[in-house]
Amino acid sequence: MPGILRIAYKLLINDRAKFAALLVGITFAVFLMIEMTSLFSGILSRSSATVINIGASIWVMDPAIQTVANSIPIPDYTLDEVRSIPGVKYAVPLYSSAALLKLPDGTYQAANIVGLDDTSLFGRPELISGNIQDIFAENAFIAIQDSEFYKLENPKIGSEFELNEHRGVIVGIAHVASSGLFGVPTLYTTYNRALQYIPNARFTISYLLVEPKTRADIAEIKRQVAKSGYLALTHDEFIAKISDFYTYHTGIGTNMLIMTLISFIIGLSISGQTFYTFILENIEKFGALKAIGAKSRELVTMILFQAGFVCLTGYGLGVGLCAGMIWIARLYLPDYAAIITAVNLSVAFVMVVLIAAISSYIGVRKVLTIEPFDIFRG
Amino acid sequence: MAEVAIDAVGISKSFGEGEALTKAVQNVTFTVNFGEMLYVVGPSGSGKTTMLSMISGILRPDAGSVTIEGTEIWSLSTDALAEFRLHKIGFVFQDYHLFPRLTTAENVAIPLILQKRDWDESLVEAEKDLEIVGLKGRANLPPVKLSGGEQQRVAIARAIISRPDILILDEPTASLDGETGRTILGFVRDKILSDKRAIVIITHDSRIYEYADRIVKMEDGKVTAADMDNLSAQ
Numbered sequence: 001m002p003g004i005l006r007i008a009y010k011l012l013i014n015d016r017a018k019f020a021a022l023l024v025g026i027t028f029a030v031f032l033m034i035e036m037t038s039l040f041s042g043i044l045s046r047s048s049a050t051v052i053n054i055g056a057s058i059w060v061m062d063p064a065i066q067t068v069a070n071s072i073p074i075p076d077y078t079l080d081e082v083r084s085i086p087g088v089k090y091a092v093p094l095y096s097s098a099a100l101l102k103l104p105d106g107t108y109q110a111a112n113i114v115g116l117d118d119t120s121l122f123g124r125p126e127l128i129s130g131n132i133q134d135i136f137a138e139n140a141f142i143a144i145q146d147s148e149f150y151k152l153e154n155p156k157i158g159s160e161f162e163l164n165e166h167r168g169v170i171v172g173i174a175h176v177a178s179s180g181l182f183g184v185p186t187l188y189t190t191y192n193r194a195l196q197y198i199p200n201a202r203f204t205i206s207y208l209l210v211e212p213k214t215r216a217d218i219a220e221i222k223r224q225v226a227k228s229g230y231l232a233l234t235h236d237e238f239i240a241k242i243s244d245f246y247t248y249h250t251g252i253g254t255n256m257l258i259m260t261l262i263s264f265i266i267g268l269s270i271s272g273q274t275f276y277t278f279i280l281e282n283i284e285k286f287g288a289l290k291a292i293g294a295k296s297r298e299l300v301t302m303i304l305f306q307a308g309f310v311c312l313t314g315y316g317l318g319v320g321l322c323a324g325m326i327w328i329a330r331l332y333l334p335d336y337a338a339i340i341t342a343v344n345l346s347v348a349f350v351m352v353v354l355i356a357a358i359s360s361y362i363g364v365r366k367v368l369t370i371e372p373f374d375i376f377r378g
Numbered sequence: 379m380a381e382v383a384i385d386a387v388g389i390s391k392s393f394g395e396g397e398a399l400t401k402a403v404q405n406v407t408f409t410v411n412f413g414e415m416l417y418v419v420g421p422s423g424s425g426k427t428t429m430l431s432m433i434s435g436i437l438r439p440d441a442g443s444v445t446i447e448g449t450e451i452w453s454l455s456t457d458a459l460a461e462f463r464l465h466k467i468g469f470v471f472q473d474y475h476l477f478p479r480l481t482t483a484e485n486v487a488i489p490l491i492l493q494k495r496d497w498d499e500s501l502v503e504a505e506k507d508l509e510i511v512g513l514k515g516r517a518n519l520p521p522v523k524l525s526g527g528e529q530q531r532v533a534i535a536r537a538i539i540s541r542p543d544i545l546i547l548d549e550p551t552a553s554l555d556g557e558t559g560r561t562i563l564g565f566v567r568d569k570i571l572s573d574k575r576a577i578v579i580i581t582h583d584s585r586i587y588e589y590a591d592r593i594v595k596m597e598d599g600k601v602t603a604a605d606m607d608n609l610s611a612q
C-alpha cells in the first residue's frame with residue numbers, strides 16, 4: 001500500500017469512535033437497502049411462481065390478465081384455433097384456480113389447484129416420492145412440498161382430504177422451483193379432474209401453454225393469437241407483465257422505493273456528517289501537509305481512499321448482516337419472501353458508491369480550499 | 379563571503395480591495411545566508427507571517443521575486459513548488475500540527491512518505507531523528523502523550539528528516555516556558571544549524587534573541603531594522 005494511503009488508513013481507523021460511527025451508519029444503510037430490495041425481489045419472484053414452475057415457452061391468455069393467479073377463463077375452441085397456427089409445435093390447456101380443502105382434522109385450508117393437460121402432463125413438477133402415472137388414478141393429486149406444505153398437515157402418499165365433497169388422495173409429493181406469493185399450498189392434478197372437482201363457468205381453460213416450432217415462429221404466433229382477441233406472451237414477457245403489475249399498480253414498488261431512498265438518506269446523513277467532522281478535525285493537519293509539500297491530488301486521494309474504505313467495509317458488513325438476517329428469518333418463517341440477487345447487490349453498491357462520493361466531495365472541497373498560509377496565520 | 383540561501387527582492391503582498399485593502403508586506407528586500415540563523419521579529423500584524431509564507435513558497439507575492447539556491451520559486455508550477463518545498467524546506471509550525479492518531483515516528487516520517495520512500499525505511503529514519511532531538515524511546519507513543527517541549531522536538535525532527543537546506547520555524551517558543559524555549563533554541567542552533575543550512579525563525583520572544591545571528595525587524599509591512607545589536611538594545 002502506498003505510504004500516503006497507509007497514513008490515510010491509520011488516521012481513519014485510529015479514530016475509533018468516528019470509524020465505528022461511519023461503519024455503523026453505512027452498514028445499517030446497506031442492510032436496509034438490501035433488505036428492502038431483496039424483499040421486493042422475493043415478492044416479484046413468488047408472484048410469478050406458477051409461470052416459473054410450469055415453464056411453458058408461450059402463454060395464451062385473456063388480455064385483461066394482470067397476474068397469473070387471477071386467470072380469466074378462455075373458450076375451449078381457442079385451443080384448436082391456436083393448435084392450427086403454423087409454427088405451433090403443440091398447445092395444451094392449463095387449469096389454475098383457488099379452492100378450499102377440508103383436511104383430515106376437519107379444518108379448511110385454501111389451496112391452489114393446478115390442472116395439467118391429461119395427455120401430456122406438460123408442466124408437471126418433479127416428484128420427490130410417488131409415481132407420476134398414479135396421477136391418472138382415481139381422486140389423485142400431487143402435493144407440492146414447499147414452504148406452505150405444512151398447511152396441508154404434512155401429507156404423505158395416501159393421505160386424504162375433501163374438495164367440494166369429492167375425495168382427494170395424495171399420490172405423490174413433488175417440489176417446484178418457486179413457492180407462491182399468497183401463502184397457500186399447491187396441489188397438481190389432471191386438467192379434467194380439476195374441472196370435475198371445482199365448479200366452473202362456461203369457459204374452463206385458464207391458460208394455453210404453447211411450444212413454438214422455432215423461436216422465429218413466436219412473433220407470428222403472437223400476431224395470430226392477437227387476431228383472435230387474446231394475448232400470447234413469452235415466459236419472460238409474462239413474468240415482466242406480472243412484475244410490472246406489482247411494481248406499478250399495487251403500491252409495493254413505490255413503498256419499497258421510498259424505503260430504499262430513506263435508507264440511502266440515513267446512510268448519507270450519518271456518513272456525510274461524521275466524515276465531514278472527521279475532515280474538519282484534521283483540516284489544519286491537512287493544511288500542514290500541504291505546506292510540507294503534499295500535492296492537492298495526494299490529499300484528495302487520501303480522502304477518497306478513506307471514504308472508499310469505510311463504504312466498502314460497511315457494504316460488506318451490511319450484505320453479511322442482511323444475508324444472516326434472511327437466513328435466520330427463514331429458519332422461523334419458511335415462507336419469508338426475500339431473495340438477494342445480483343441486482344439488489346448492485347443497487348446497494350451503487351448507492352454506497354454515491355454515499356462515498358457525496359461524503360468525500362464535502363471533505364475534498366474543504367481540503368482543497370485550505371491554504372497552507374492559513375496554518376501560519378493561525 | 380557566505381553563500382545566499384534565500385534572496386527576496388522587492389516582495390509585496392496586499393489583502394482585500396478598495397477601502398479594505400491592507401498592504402501586509404511592502405517592497406521588502408533581504409537575504410538569508412547558509413549557516414545563518416535569522417530571526418524575523420515585530421509586533422502582531424507587522425507582516426512577519428506573510429513575508430515568511432512568501433519566502434517559503436506558500437503564498438504568492440503580488441510583486442517581487444524569491445530565489446532559493448538559484449531557483450526563482452514563484453516561476454515554478456504548483457506541483458513543482460510543492461515538490462521543491464518537500465525537498466528543500468522544513469517547517470516547524472507554531473501549534474506543531476502533529477497528527478494525534480499517528481505515532482510520533484509516523485509523524486516524523488511524513489515528509490519521507492510524501493517523497494514516496496519505503497514505509498519501514500522512513501520509520502527507521504524517523505527513529506534516528508527522534509534520537510537526534512533527544513526523544514529516543516518515544517517513537518511509538520502518540521504525540522498527545524508527550525509534553526509541549528517534546529512535541530516541539532517531534533515537529534523539529536519532522537522538519538529535518540528530509541535534510542532540507544532551509545528550516546522555517548514559526549514562533550517556536552510560543553507554547554513553551556522560558557527554560558524549555560531556550561533549550562530548544564540552543565538545540566536548534568547547536569545541532570540543526572550547519573554551514574549548509576539556513577534557519578529562519580519568526581518570534582515575539584526576546585528571551586531567545588541571543589541565539590540569532592541576525593534579526594530582521596518588521597513594522598507595518600516593512601523591514602525597519604536588520605541589525606541584532608540595535609534590537610538587543612531596544
